[in-house]
Amino acid sequence: MKQRSLEIDKTSLPFSLVNISRINVLILLVLLIGAIVVLFPLLVVIKTSFTSPKDSFTFANYQAAWHRGNFLLAFANSTLVALGVTALQIVTSALAGYALARLKFKGQQAVLLLILTTLVIPFQLLVIPVFVILKWAHLINSYWSLILPTAANGFGIFLMRQYFASIPIELEEAAALDGANRLQILMRIMLPLSRPALVTLFLFTFIGEWNDLFKPLVFTTRPELRTVQLALSEFQEQFTSDWSLLMAAVVIATIPVLILFLIGQKQLIQGIGSTGIKN
CATH class of the missing domain: 1.10.3720.10 (MetI-like)
Structure with missing residues (x-):
């Protein structure tokens, strides 16, 4: 019984790790989407500030x-x-x-x-x-x-x-x-x-x-x-x-x-x- 319980623990361990990995990936994706949503307007502002009437890059x-x-x-x-x-x-x-x-x-x-x-x-x-x-x-x-x-x-x-x-x-x-x-x-x-x-x-x-x-x-x-x-x-x-x-x-x-x-x-x-x- 002791050996069987240990085997059950070993077989269940990979599933836990997989679930944790999936949760981490999901959290990472949510944070990445949130960062894109927040930073996108800032990137538009910076890009527009360097654009000339001729659509060329300039510091003027x-x-x-x-x-x-x-x-x-x-x-x-x-x-x-x-x-x-x-x-x-x-x-x-x-x-x-x-x-x-x-x-x-x-x-x-x-x-x-x-x-x-x-x-x-x-x-x-x-x-x-x-x-x-x-x-x-x-x-x-x-x-x-x-x-x-x-x-x-x-x-x-x-x-x-x-x-x-x-x-x-x-x-x-x-x-x-x-x-x-x-x-x-x-x-x-x-x-x-x-x-x-x-x-x-x-x-x-x-x-x-x-x-x-x-x-x-x-x-x-x-x-x-x-x-x-x-x-x-x-x-x-x-x-x-x-x-x-x-x-x-x-x-x-x-x-x-x-x-x-x-x-x-x-x-x-x-x-x-x-x-x-x-x-």
């Missing part, structure tokens, strides 16, 4: 799009705004996230719930009161009108709170015994250990601000404050019939955030995967 579209769209000024404005918003969000998210993760106070869960509630409120609903406040402070048509409205974000606070909660509290207790205060513990222990979360917050915030069209469209009218997305929008209206030129402008506007994502993708995956460890 990129040179013409760069100068006609004045992308040098737009890149400078978008970089300044995105870095300003990102820096403020990192500061506010780190401070608020640490307080919610480590400090015990009355109404803590209510505050966290209120912060999470802000995630479902679109910014467009708040544009009128925000515009009134910015106008009252004489900040319309300035860089501050593009930076301050999104200086704090519920997603960033929740992200940092979750990551801080995953760090062993014994590290803080040891630092406190050595005489470190809360701010020193945050700056010298918590933030260095939270690099994946900080990189994740940086990428999400920077890319979101780089791709934002709504704020520049509503809060600015001066040409010298034009951002990449606003320049791209105006470029599309001006050169709608020239698809090669328009696609070249789209690629130019996409390259910086694509490079940034490729550089930080490892930390991004690690940061997102570490935010649900503790409640």
